[in-house]
Amino acid sequence: MAVTLRTLQQCKKDGSKFSVATAYDACFATQISAAGIDAMLIGDSLGMVLQGHDSTLPVTVADIAYHTACVARGNQGALIMADLPFMSAATLERALDASHQLMAAGANMVKLEGAGWLAPTISALKQNGVPVCAHLGLTPQSVNTFGGYRVQGRDEETANQLIADAQALAAAGADVLLLECVPRAVTAKIVAAVTVPVIGIGAGPECDGQVLVMHDLLGITPGKPARFVKNFLDGQASISDAFKAYDTAIKDGSFPAAEHCF
Ligand code: KIV
Numbered sequence: 001m002a003v004t005l006r007t008l009q010q011c012k013k014d015g016s017k018f019s020v021a022t023a024y025d026a027c028f029a030t031q032i033s034a035a036g037i038d039a040m041l042i043g044d045s046l047g048m049v050l051q052g053h054d055s056t057l058p059v060t061v062a063d064i065a066y067h068t069a070c071v072a073r074g075n076q077g078a079l080i081m082a083d084l085p086f087m088s089a090a091t092l093e094r095a096l097d098a099s100h101q102l103m104a105a106g107a108n109m110v111k112l113e114g115a116g117w118l119a120p121t122i123s124a125l126k127q128n129g130v131p132v133c134a135h136l137g138l139t140p141q142s143v144n145t146f147g148g149y150r151v152q153g154r155d156e157e158t159a160n161q162l163i164a165d166a167q168a169l170a171a172a173g174a175d176v177l178l179l180e181c182v183p184r185a186v187t188a189k190i191v192a193a194v195t196v197p198v199i200g201i202g203a204g205p206e207c208d209g210q211v212l213v214m215h216d217l218l219g220i221t222p223g224k225p226a227r228f229v230k231n232f233l234d235g236q237a238s239i240s241d242a243f244k245a246y247d248t249a250i251k252d253g254s255f256p257a258a259e260h261c262f
Contacts, residue, residue: 020211026074033078035243072106082107113139119172126173134174138181179203202228
């Protein structure tokens with residue numbers, strides 16, 4: 001049966017976990033969705049893992065739309081989430097136009113990065129029938145503002161701001177939140193404070209769902225892996241088995257473990 005937004009909402013209600021992996025092409029989309037992974041994200045991480053850039057900033061709406069269409073053709077029933085890339089939601093008009101292109105390419109939901117100031121954009125997207133995931137914490141499109149890829153919400157003031165932003169975006173209509181690189185104690189407060197499903201990456205096991213970049217979970221990203229990454233191909237006989245192991249580890253609560261958290 002196809003995974004929908006309602007499936008994720010039911011997981012939140014039941015206290016069961018769901019799995020998400022990034023995907024960018026039809027062949028991997030088939031492998032990922034057939035392995036039982038609930039949702040696939042066409043992330044602007046494609047700028048780094050596919051295109052070789054050193055940030056996600058050069059990625060365009062056309063890039064995401066192209067890869068969303070590829071993933072949709074290979075999909076075996078997972079929910080498809082597509083990223084609004086850098087500056088594509090800078091005005092309401094641009095956000096609506098970009099979301100139109102991504103939904104027409106096969107997305108079931110768009111994801112956008114930011115903070116509390118996204119509330120009016122999220123409301124407008126919702127009014128136009130676009131389900132929204134709001135990405136908070138370490139938002140890689142703001143790497144130049146942050147001065148690097150750093151854990152967010154480490155002190156009381158920034159943690160409280162993150163919690164307030166999460167509540168404001170859920171109240172504005174965000175269907176799902178995604179927290180990146182947030183201390184797990186802060187995550188726990190956010191997960192308890194909102195009724196929408198919360199996906200985490202480097203945000204701890206308290207989240208309702210977990211996401212990793214597929215190249216990271218297969219251990220093929222060059223360089224030192226981030227603390228929150230685990231290589232699921234290690235000890236498996238095939239890529240398909242690695243995706244199944246990732247899905248199982250999320251659902252049985254063994255991933256992320258303490259060593260993957262902040
Ligand atoms: O672009 C992406 O792949 C993402 C995930 C890392 C959450 O935003």
